Amino acid sequence: MARTALAPHATPPELIRNFCIIAHIDHGKSTLADRMLQLTGVVDARAMRAQYLDRMDIERERGITIKSQAVRMPWEVDGTTYALNMIDTPGHVDFTYEVSRSLAACEGAVLLVDAAQGIEAQTLANLYLAMENDLTIIPVLNKIDLPAAQPEKYAEELAKLIGVEPEDCLRVSGKTGAGVEPLLDTIVAKLPAPVGNPDAPARAMIFDSVYDTYRGVVTYVRVVDGNLNPRERIVMMSTKATHELLEIGVISPEPVPSKGLGVGEVGYLITGVKDVRQSRVGDTVTNASKPATKDLGGYRDPKPMVFSGLYPIDGSDYPDLREALDKLKLNDAALVYEPETSAALGFGFRCGFLGLLHLEIVRERLEREFGLDLISTQPNVVYDVTMDDGKQVHVTNPSEYPDGKIREVSEPVVRATILAPTEFVGAIMELCQQKRGNLRGMDYLSEDRVEMRYTLPLAEIVFDFFDQLKSRTRGYASLDYEPDGEQVADLVKVEILLQGETVDAFSAIVHKDKAYAYGVMMASKLKDLIPRQQFEVPIQAAIGSRIIARENIRAIRKDVLAKCYGGDISRKRKLLEKQKEGKKRMKMVGRVEVPQEAFIAALSSDSAGDKAKK
Amino acid sequence: MPPSALPDGDPAPESGELPSGALATVPTTDLAVYVHVPFCTVRCGYCDFNTYTLTELGGPGAAIGVDSYAEAALRELDLARTVLGDEAPSVATVFVGGGTPTMLRSADLVTVLGGIRDRFGLAPGAEVTTEANPDSVTPQSLAELAQGGYTRVSIGMQSAVPHVLRTLERTHDPANVAKAVAATRDAGMQVSIDLIYGTPGESLDDWRRSLEAAIALEPDHVSAYALVVEEGTKLAAQVRRGVVPAPEDDDEADKYELADAMLSEAGFGWYEVSNWARSPRNRCRHNVAYWAGTNWWGIGPGAHSHVGGVRWWNVKHPSAYAARLASGASPAHARETLTDEQRYDERVLLGSRLVDGLPLGDLRGSARAAVAGLIAEGLVEGAAAVGGGRLVLTRRGRLLADTVVHRLLAA
Secondary structure (H helix, E strand, O other), X not given: OOOOOOOOOOOOHHHEEEEEEEEOOOOOHHHXXXXXXXXXXXXXXXXXXXXXXXXXXXXXXXXXXXXXXXXXXXXXXXXXXXXXXXXXXXXXXHHHHHHHHHHHOOXXXXXXXXXXXXXXXXHHHHHHHHHHOOOEEEEEEEOOOOOOOOHHHHHHHHHHHHOOOHHHOEEOOOOOOOOHHHHHHHHHHHOOOXXXXXXXXXXXXXXXXXXXXXXXXXXXXXXXXXXXXOOOEXXXXXXXOEEEOOEEEEEOOOEEEOOOEOOOOEEEEEOOOOOHHHOOOOOEEXXXXXXXXXXXXXXXXXXXXXXXXXXXXXXXXXXXXXXXXXXHHOOOOOOEEEEEEEOOOEEEEEEEEOOHHHHHHHHHHHHHHHOOOEEEOOOEEOEEEEEOOOOEEEEOOHXXXXXXXXXXXXXXXXXXXXXXXXXXXXXXXXHHHHOOOEEEEEEEEEOOEEEEEXXXXXXXXXXXXXXXXXXXXXXXXXXXXXXXXXXXXXXXXXXXXXXXXEOHHHOEEEEHHHHHHHHXXXXXXXXXXXXXXXOOEEEEEEEOOEEEEEEEEOOOOOOOOOOOOHHHHHHHHHHHHHHHHHHHOEEEEOOEEEEHHHHHHHHOOOOHHHHHOO | OOEOOOOOOEOOOOOOOOOHHHHOOOOOOOEEEEEEEOEEOOOOOOOOEOOEEHHHHOOOOOOOOOOOHHHHHHHHHHHHHHHHXXXXXXXXXXXXXXXOHHHOOHHHHHHHHHHHHHHHOEEEEEEEEEEEOHHHOOHHXXXXXXXXXXXXXXXXXXXXXXXXXXXXXXXXXXXXXXXXXXXHHHOOOEEEEEEEEOOOOOOHHHHHHHXXXXXXXXXXXXXXXXXXXXXXXXXXXXXXXXXXXXOOHHHHHHHHHHHHHHHXXXXXXXXXXXXXXXXXXXXXXXXXXXXXXXXXXXXXXXXXXXXXXXXXXXXXXXXXXXXXXXXXXXXXXXXXXXXXXXXXXXXXXXXXXXXXXXXXXHOOHHHHHHHHHHHHOOOEOHHHHHHHOEEOEOHHHHHOHHHHHHHHHHO
16 A cells, blocks of 8 residues: 555656456456545545445436445555546447447456356457557456456456466455455556657547536546646547646546546546537547647447337327436437427437447436436437439438338448357357358367357347347357448338328338248237227238238127126226227327337337346 | 125115105105125125125124025115105015025015015015016925015026036026926016026027027016126136137127027017017016106115115125114215206116117207208117107117117217
């Protein structure tokens, strides 16, 4: 432990170590981080439990700023005090870009793997990302206190992956604290110190940006060159927007204002802006008075990959939904939406997300934090349609799919990594084949675990790939993927017609070979969900004018209650009153009355979230 | 035949007292009495009525049973007399249902009727019906009923087909139906036959056989009910487990049409969705009273009553019922006072089920405007509406009576 921490703004870069922890969700990252906070004296043992293990609750109460996006911790080795910056990385497949920016803010990464489970696909993907960023990797096996731990086995796996000896893998227990002090020493010894030009115009990279109700947007940066100082004006290089630095400081572990931030330092900025879009992850911050000419590179606009329509179940909640989305947007630079009307579902919004998990997070927050009951349409990806006359159409909603002669359609594809026990290789290959995947490579991590790399259409992942993968591998496979461009594919739009009327909410763009299966599935689902009407209702699935599947809802012939004597009368009247209420929740599709519940049931694809959760 | 589940309602006063508005209708409205006898030898698999086997009630020496039922019923009649007051009219119709009323001795059934006569008087030509299980009547017991003032017996035949009766768990011997009908007629009473269609496993031919058998008995009146699988019955459990198939609406529609055709052919006319009579004077006047919204008092556990827009229903369990009355309290469990809107809804709901129909003048303007559409769709008789100013359902409309009522009330 260090007795005196180094003051920010005056810390020589050679005494700074910037690192992140790459780990799978259950592999003990938070516990290890908490132990580090305690050992470095940033939080004392007594305050530990109350403040940090339970910090999720506090975050909920006080907003999000206290989250340890980047904690500065002092650590003393051989009489010299160092400043260690631990940078948090978002832990999910949808946020690969955000992860890459966090990694770019570091010189090294702790690769933390559960000694009882081994590495997971997502960790592997982030490890590769770290290696591409030339980060120094420190392999660490966690939870060595567990009886099921197999440190020898997984040390070999890790060693093979990153090209070191198994003995080089550190062994720790975040729970008991065993091995954590040597880990901190290793971070100091092995990770390179940051390098930068202190005299150049400031260049700092934004690696996170969060909205706080009280403070506005809090921006997390890593300074590469020069320095940033309180009250000066700064420029966001991608947008050229200028802001005044109201506050600058470090998190340790509460925000502490400082005299500024210098080369290699990590901290936060507050400028008073209210929307995270004005302070974007990946952007470069420079001084307004002495601006840098070249940004740090690597900035990308967040690009929505998956679209879904969100509709309030109760139409009168529409203004509330708009307000809720406007609020969420402040803290979510990747969320895009615009109003949309569906004949079947009424007024809602077409929303764009980074991926399925992002969709599910947004939906859950809308429901839980804003008390909305929502129906979301089957998620779809973005298609680029080229017409015969060369006209380009960008389709984010199947209903925008153009009629007329189409030259080609391209769809987004992903590079997927699947880790699984070797016994499932056949099942996974079969699944990927069905899902139009191309095998790009396969490696054995150890005797009994294999890494498979595929190119897959994102639409297939969005549909039900993860559910299928889990069920075919009894839950043992893990999946990660990242966008990998587009491919031309043989795609068609399948429409569903009720009594000859297209029901927009059920249209889908699918591969030609799957159109029939989709049509049959949807038609038979609707047949069971739509109550019989006084007349026969044909349900058709069609590609253009060609009918590919058909079901019939036969006309209802009897609905009368046979017996209606003394006591039946109250019962029947009450039923009638209830049905009158239910009538208000009916949507008319042409002459056909469809209960709202039927739409919900037909559209719920067993919840997109189940697929995204890994 | 009260359904098993009692609706929610407002608390009912212990005295059984009625609001003055409801009481004001008493002198000017016909009065009917329903008597619910909640006993059966066995519970049939489809039945969700408020009925109990004697074992369920605790056998001999239980708080209430076949021997003490009449006594409790007379106590409630005392209460009815007090509540309705001196201006109550004499009773126009009595209907004893169950359960199995004929599990009571004939003498007890006669005692209950006597109790009604003593307290209210019976109107001249009063209709007095009891339901009967073909196995629990004899020529002698039926003669005793006739002598005691009963005029009509409704016999639970249900089906003439053994495998259908087995599925329904009806234990009676089909041969006994004919004997019961003959004995009822010999005793000088009218005969009504109850049938059920749509039992799992019943074919259209099975149903035709049952109709032929019923018609051959030359009853005065036939009721035919589609089987409803009620929650909480053994049949519902069997359907859920897939042991027996659920009744199908289309099949029931076919069977309804067959019944209406065969009964019409045999000279019966429908006068309510599920009821046919040999002539208008053979209609069950007691049931018509329910549909016309007159006043009636329901005696017995779980029985429902209606007086002047107030409906109430008694506690269900026979022991609780008997205990309430023994302590001098009303056995009413809860009650509801109908709003104008609810009375209108009931009027449309009930009136549209009748061959006499619903006067178009009783409909609100917007509902009257919807009638033309219903005629065009073949659900409502055009001639009755145009010529008679009444809304009368066609055969197809009778099967879709719910749709018609919805359309009228939503208009």
